[in-house]
Amino acid sequence: MSEHRIIAVIPLAWGQDALLATLGAAQRVSAEAGCEHEVILLGDSAESDLVPGAGFSSATRVQLLVHGQLADGENPLALASAAAQALAGQGAQSVLLVPPGAEGEELAAQLAAQLDATLLGRCTQLSWEDDGWVAERSVWGGRRTLSLRLNAALGVACLRLGKADSGGGQLAPEVVELGGSLPLPLELEQTRSEQRLAPVQGAGLVVSGGRGLNEQGFALLEEIAARLDAALAGSLPAVDAGMVPVARQVGISGHFVSADIYLAVGISGTPQHLAGISNETCILAVNKDPAADIFKVANVGVVAEWEQLLPALLEQLPG
Numbered sequence: 387m388s389e390h391r392i393i394a395v396i397p398l399a400w401g402q403d404a405l406l407a408t409l410g411a412a413q414r415v416s417a418e419a420g421c422e423h424e425v426i427l428l429g430d431s432a433e434s435d436l437v438p439g440a441g442f443s444s445a446t447r448v449q450l451l452v453h454g455q456l457a458d459g460e461n462p463l464a465l466a467s468a469a470a471q472a473l474a475g476q477g478a479q480s481v482l483l484v485p486p487g488a489e490g491e492e493l494a495a496q497l498a499a500q501l502d503a504t505l506l507g508r509c510t511q512l513s514w515e516d517d518g519w520v521a522e523r524s525v526w527g528g529r530r531t532l533s534l535r536l537n538a539a540l541g542v543a544c545l546r547l548g549k550a551d552s553g554g555g556q557l558a559p560e561v562v563e564l565g566g567s568l569p570l571p572l573e574l575e576q577t578r579s580e581q582r583l584a585p586v587q588g589a590g591l592v593v594s595g596g597r598g599l600n601e602q603g604f605a606l607l608e609e610i611a612a613r614l615d616a617a618l619a620g621s622l623p624a625v626d627a628g629m630v631p632v633a634r635q636v637g638i639s640g641h642f643v644s645a646d647i648y649l650a651v652g653i654s655g656t657p658q659h660l661a662g663i664s665n666e667t668c669i670l671a672v673n674k675d676p677a678a679d680i681f682k683v684a685n686v687g688v689v690a691e692w693e694q695l696l697p698a699l700l701e702q703l704p705g
């Protein structure tokens with residue numbers, strides 16, 4: 387009989403949403419895969435308000451690892467190191483599930499590094515097929531799905547499948563007091579950027595140019611971006627030509643943007659560029675070629691030369 391199983395690893399300092407989301411994923415995946423699931427909670431005290439309300443009823447084992455350095459849950463190195471102590475010597479074919487979200491993805495990476503496990507990352511599904519775990523990941527802004535078969539003994543994934551069923555906390559956690567000291571957080575040095583424009587990541591409005599523009603075109607785009615409080619971006623050829631810094635490249639080998647609006651000027655719309663734009667983003671395209679591929683995905687398309695359109699647009703914007 388196969389010994390595959392799911393192990394949820396959850397820092398209690400991350401709150402109830404993280405707890406219930408991770409338990410929810412563990413419950414659903416293990417029920418569909420016909421396997422057991424265990425829970426490892428990480429905290430600084432044997433008493434936690436969250437534990438009694440959590441749905442541990444379908445878990446086969448719940449451990450609460452306690453250490454003073456886990457109080458704020460802000461040090462992924464310490465969290466991963468604590469969990470790794472409980473996970474040492476785990477049998478084959480387990481997948482660790484950590485809370486979905488940016489913090490969880492960082493913890494997943496630390497766990498994978500410390501346990502020599504395979505990082506499956508942000509998954510949309512996890513299933514047991516033909517005696518192996520198969521994870522699905524959404525790529526290219528949701529336009530494609532990757533199926534990853536886990537070949538290593540241990541995988542680490544973030545998965546959001548809804549909250550846990552509140553089955554009551556019938557299973558009391560085994561409390562394990564961890565001794566020694568855990569790794570200290572990395573020291574971060576913050577420096578102020580001299581850039582006057584917002585970074586591409588997290589921007590709500592992105593103004594982007596391609597090979598169809600020249601230096602004058604990018605100067606106009608930069609001014610438009612500044613007036614709209616938008617981020618300036620570019621395609622790979624625009625970066626290669628030195629018209630926009632590589633930190634602002636959008637695409638498969640650049641950044642992924644999930645802005646509300648993406649203004650694409652002089653960009654043809656290749657799959658490599660579109661891979662960097664979320665499916666949810668509204669694309670406004672300006673291109674002189676009515677047959678340009680960008681018009682197939684744009685929500686609004688304008689057939690025009692930037693030399694006419696950009697100065698006219700700038701004139702309309704408050705200085």
Ligand SMILES: Cc1cc2nc3c(=O)[nH]c(=O)nc-3n(C[C@H](O)[C@H](O)[C@H](O)COP(=O)(O)OP(=O)(O)OC[C@H]3O[C@@H](n4cnc5c(N)ncnc54)[C@H](O)[C@@H]3O)c2cc1C
Binds near residue numbers: 597623692
């Ligand atoms: C492994 C790999 C990774 C890659 N990664 C990326 C990536 O991350 N990002 C990326 O962007 N590309 C990437 N590429 C490159 C990609 O294949 C394309 O070459 C690139 O996206 C094309 O950029 P573009 O649209 O700016 O240029 P083009 O395809 O040359 O399009 C220029 C457009 O400008 C229009 N135009 C010209 N003059 C005007 C004018 N006066 N007014 C208005 N429109 C005008 C043209 O009609 C044309 O549609 C990658 C390629 C590979 C092989």
